[in-house]
Amino acid sequence: MPVGPRPAARTAAMTPIGVERMGDAADAMRAADLLRLENLDTDLRPSTAALDASRTQPDEDDANSYLPFFGHDRLRRAASALVERNAGLPAGHLDWRRQCFVSAGGLSGILNVLLALIDPGDEVVMTSPSYVGLINRVRLAGGVPRFVALVPGPAGWRLDVEGIDRVVGPRTRAFLMMSPSMPTGAVLDVTEWQTLCDACIRADAWMIHDTAMQRLVFGLAPLIDPLSLPGMAERTVTVGAASKEYRMIGWRVGWVVCPLHAAEAIGRVMISNVVCPVGIAQQAVAVAIEGDDDGVAASTTIWQQRHDLLVNTLRPRFDVIPAHGGWSLLVDGTRLGLTGAQMSQRLLGHGVAATSMENWGLADTRRWLRLVFANEPLARLALTARRFDAAFGDTPPG
DSSP states (O other): OOOOSOOOGGGTTOOOOSHHHHHHHHHHHOOTTOEEOSSSOOSSOOOHHHHHHHHHGGGOGGGSSSOSTTOOHHHHHHHHHHHHHHHTOOTTOSOHHHHEEEESSHHHHHHHHHHHHOOTTOEEEEEESOOHHHHHHHHHTTOEEEEEEEEEETTEEEEOGGGHHHHOOTTEEEEEEESSOTTTOOOOOHHHHHHHHHHHHHTTOEEEEEOTTTTOBOTTOOOOOGGGSTTOTTTEEEEEESTTTTOOGGGOOEEEEOOHHHHHHHHHHHHHHTSSOOHHHHHHHHHHHHOSOOSHHHHHHHHHHHHHHHHHHHTTTSEEEOOSBSSEEEEEOGGGTOOHHHHHHHHHTTTEEOEEOTTSSSGGGGGEEEEEOSSSOHHHHTTHHHHHHHHHTTSOOO
């Protein structure tokens, strides 16, 4: 049979995410008792004010327009003010008219920033494990991911700071960092951030800061923003989203806040790629950001309770690495003699849908299985350990 034209070469290095396949398999089972730990969804609702604002928008003419191309003024002001607060900057420090762009979700913003700031062959420093959707966007933009390892330990993950200089070189154009990181839930401390920023300055590179989960930190984990560190204001691009912190996944709204000298290039890509974000969603996200009670702290408390339950009930039989924030944690299959994919397949037959981590960074990510704790209540999560025991009862540790 004729094969036809070949796909573009830029797609050759892009890999499956894994979540889409596991999600389809879980949906096909139509099993109400199946624990859905495979995808970054949450059962916690957005704020009442954001939901109320969403209901009004289909009747508003301004929501049914291509304009303004860069996003509604109210949302751009709110997103800029949020970035200022998180970085400890004075109110009004950022010029929202010139430095803020609304995107169709955070990942759309990430891709637009990469397209605007890196050239084919440029290298982008990332952590490993990292969300493969971020890795694929680097590759789609023509970039080459270079990975610094997150090192697991009984207390959680730490960045291999000594490994940073090994991956930074003359082709380094950007750092793409997320804290809490996804999928590990690693939260970078001040030493790790400072070491990364020092390397970024030496390389004269961009710092692309993915803040999708920035405030979802557990306990005393630090909230550090690279934008606040010396020498970083002129090279830090902040990309945020309503999906995680505000529990507004389906609204598909994000934002990019950048230095003035990057704004023209980023704005040109934003218009050329998506044209404009979802009109009927933007006012609701602005309301969520502006609200006196955005629900972030209360939601994080619930997610930490769920995280702690999994860690406490799965240990010591299974090698669970605690997260310090975010929506997910990882389980290491090495002691069981299994890859993450083998663990995932076995668990699906025992009522747990979970995604394996091959392709999510360096080669050793194939050992990891991800458990998302954001979408199941405590009563259902309490079933996880029993189902793990059933799935791996014939697999002695060691």
